[in-house]
Amino acid sequence: MRTAIYCRVSTPGQKNTTSLPEQERINRGHTATLAWEVSEPHVYREVEGGEDLYRPCMDRLWDAIMAHEIDAVVIDVLDRLSRDEGDVGAFYHHADRHGVTIELASEDLDESEQGRTMRAITGIMGRMERADIRRRTQRGRKAHVAAGKMYAGPHPLYGYLWGDPKPGERTYYVVDPETGWVVVYIFEQLADGMPIRELARTLDARGIPTPFQVLEARGQLPNGRIAATEWSHTTIQRMAWNPAYWGEHSAGRNERTAVKVRPVETGITKKVRKTRERDADDPLRVALPNASPALVSRDLVSRVHVRLAQNKEDSAGRNVDPLATLWRRLAVCGHCGQKMYTGTRAHGEGRWYSCRSRSINGGSFDRCSGHAPTIAAGVLDVAGWAAVVAWLQKERNVERLLAEWQHEEQSTEHSVTSRLDAVADTIAALRAKMDALAETIAETSKGESRRTLQEKLDRYADQVTAEEKKRERLLSEASEAVDHAREAREVREWVRVVARKASTMTRAQQRATLKALGAVATVWRADYVHPDGWPQRYKIRLHWTGFTGQPVTLPAAHNAHPVPDNVWYAMVTPDDVPEIVQEHLIGGRPVQRLVYRNKPGKNKLPRDEHDRPIGRPQREDA
Numbered sequence: 001m002r003t004a005i006y007c008r009v010s011t012p013g014q015k016n017t018t019s020l021p022e023q024e025r026i027n028r029g030h031t032a033t034l035a036w037e038v039s040e041p042h043v044y045r046e047v048e049g050g051e052d053l054y055r056p057c058m059d060r061l062w063d064a065i066m067a068h069e070i071d072a073v074v075i076d077v078l079d080r081l082s083r084d085e086g087d088v089g090a091f092y093h094h095a096d097r098h099g100v101t102i103e104l105a106s107e108d109l110d111e112s113e114q115g116r117t118m119r120a121i122t123g124i125m126g127r128m129e130r131a132d133i134r135r136r137t138q139r140g141r142k143a144h145v146a147a148g149k150m151y152a153g154p155h156p157l158y159g160y161l162w163g164d165p166k167p168g169e170r171t172y173y174v175v176d177p178e179t180g181w182v183v184v185y186i187f188e189q190l191a192d193g194m195p196i197r198e199l200a201r202t203l204d205a206r207g208i209p210t211p212f213q214v215l216e217a218r219g220q221l222p223n224g225r226i227a228a229t230e231w232s233h234t235t236i237q238r239m240a241w242n243p244a245y246w247g248e249h250s251a252g253r254n255e256r257t258a259v260k261v262r263p264v265e266t267g268i269t270k271k272v273r274k275t276r277e278r279d280a281d282d283p284l285r286v287a288l289p290n291a292s293p294a295l296v297s298r299d300l301v302s303r304v305h306v307r308l309a310q311n312k313e314d315s316a317g318r319n320v321d322p323l324a325t326l327w328r329r330l331a332v333c334g335h336c337g338q339k340m341y342t343g344t345r346a347h348g349e350g351r352w353y354s355c356r357s358r359s360i361n362g363g364s365f366d367r368c369s370g371h372a373p374t375i376a377a378g379v380l381d382v383a384g385w386a387a388v389v390a391w392l393q394k395e396r397n398v399e400r401l402l403a404e405w406q407h408e409e410q411s412t413e414h415s416v417t418s419r420l421d422a423v424a425d426t427i428a429a430l431r432a433k434m435d436a437l438a439e440t441i442a443e444t445s446k447g448e449s450r451r452t453l454q455e456k457l458d459r460y461a462d463q464v465t466a467e468e469k470k471r472e473r474l475l476s477e478a479s480e481a482v483d484h485a486r487e488a489r490e491v492r493e494w495v496r497v498v499a500r501k502a503s504t505m506t507r508a509q510q511r512a513t514l515k516a517l518g519a520v521a522t523v524w525r526a527d528y529v530h531p532d533g534w535p536q537r538y539k540i541r542l543h544w545t546g547f548t549g550q551p552v553t554l555p556a557a558h559n560a561h562p563v564p565d566n567v568w569y570a571m572v573t574p575d576d577v578p579e580i581v582q583e584h585l586i587g588g589r590p591v592q593r594l595v596y597r598n599k600p601g602k603n604k605l606p607r608d609e610h611d612r613p614i615g616r617p618q619r620e621d622a
Helices: 019-033 056-066 085-097 113-146 180-191 196-205 211-217 233-240 298-314 377-393 395-443 447-504 507-517
Strands: 002-009 037-047 072-075 101-104 160-162 173-175 254-261 270-277 331-333 341-344 351-354 358-361 364-367 374-376 519-523 538-543 551-554 579-584 590-595
Touching (some): 019 072, 085 101, 085 113, 180 298, 395 447
Parallel strands (some): 002 072, 331 519
């Protein structure tokens, strides 16, 4: 008979012990006594818990039974199959249904009524034992952490050595002089903006050994593991977010769960393991401040995390020029509000901005109400940048914003001055009352009266303290007003420089300028019509919260008839007249764009017999 052998241990720590080989030896010996033939492709060695049957090797064994690739299965004892009586019964039923015999090498449980009853009882006892093992293990782990000791792993964290390396101890780390500097180097390079994948290549080029190569050289590499010869970006990613490196080691940092899911494609229930980091205030996460000395400062870590988030925002994907699209991560869908992503169209159509077909809405996934609009990068990049430059080249735009801000700051400054005077008067009045009350207390001989007056004096003292804190806040606001005035001068000069050099800027400089301005491009479908009745393709907003707090929308609206936001136009003057211009954009095809200029008494375009504007483009060629 073609026989499968199934062996199982519960944890990775048991994988390299004698348990699996011993189970396999016993099973093979039992198969030989039955004169059955072992099917080598169906010898399964599982490293999974026994709480249910959703295990990789068990799934393969299950499929082999269904495919009639085997005639029998040999297992050492019943709890190696599962520690749940329901799962044991399900497996026996599945094997019986497909004519497969199950043999236990170290237990005598036949198919009689008594044997079936004992099999059910054995499954119940296995489940109870598993619960008891878990309870004892968790109790020991909690006692270990309560004593300020870390969970000891098979080897120390990269960059550290065991402070007490004896087996059974291993409760804290000390800095490893051989690898500790590498950790600091990695954090410094990440903070300076080096991408993780490029950093991995740099470490390889410098010949710095990988973590497992270090363990291999020291004879500490776990059995069965192979030392990677190249640095992995995932290794660096994990290091960048491990709080042990900045001295905040904790036990129970990660929560691991297993949930059962049923994919629609297969309809077969599977177990999916998930890992998430617990919150810092979670009672199951215990801080161990003395477990690992800090290799990097908290300030450096903050810079790294900010830079990683920025790199993620700027990333265009692997093997893609990050400057291929100017408005990447700065363009949003006008219909669903989600950020648009960039991709390449077939047939040489270049790169496009596209809204994802789904957006998150109240925890569920709904389709974009605008049916996932797209716009060619050759259109938005050129026209959008031109709109920003045209706005910046008109100093009156920036001067208007700065004038509004300065007016607000002057009124605020006057308000702060008056409030400071009022606070000073209040403090002086309170201190005068306190002095008078203190003299009264000194002249009072009765204890009850003295206590009443003392309580009143304490209340006056609390009021004085509160007013002094209020004065400190007002002084801070006055200082901020001076800083804002300096920022306004700097911004005005910066805008002049940008406007002067805009025509010669590189793509990297253009993108840096857009990010400095807080530019966001909102894109609609090509056939979208503004609520006021004119077609709108996109609009650009500059959100300079640093000194105005108010966003600027480009193109701006003028007089009674707004300019369509789907086209770029020169800044208008009252003496201009409407006109149509033909321009060639990237792609070689002519695109008709409207330059609408207002004139007193002529602020409406001529209309045809259907009352439609003549010459206004109804759809942009995007």
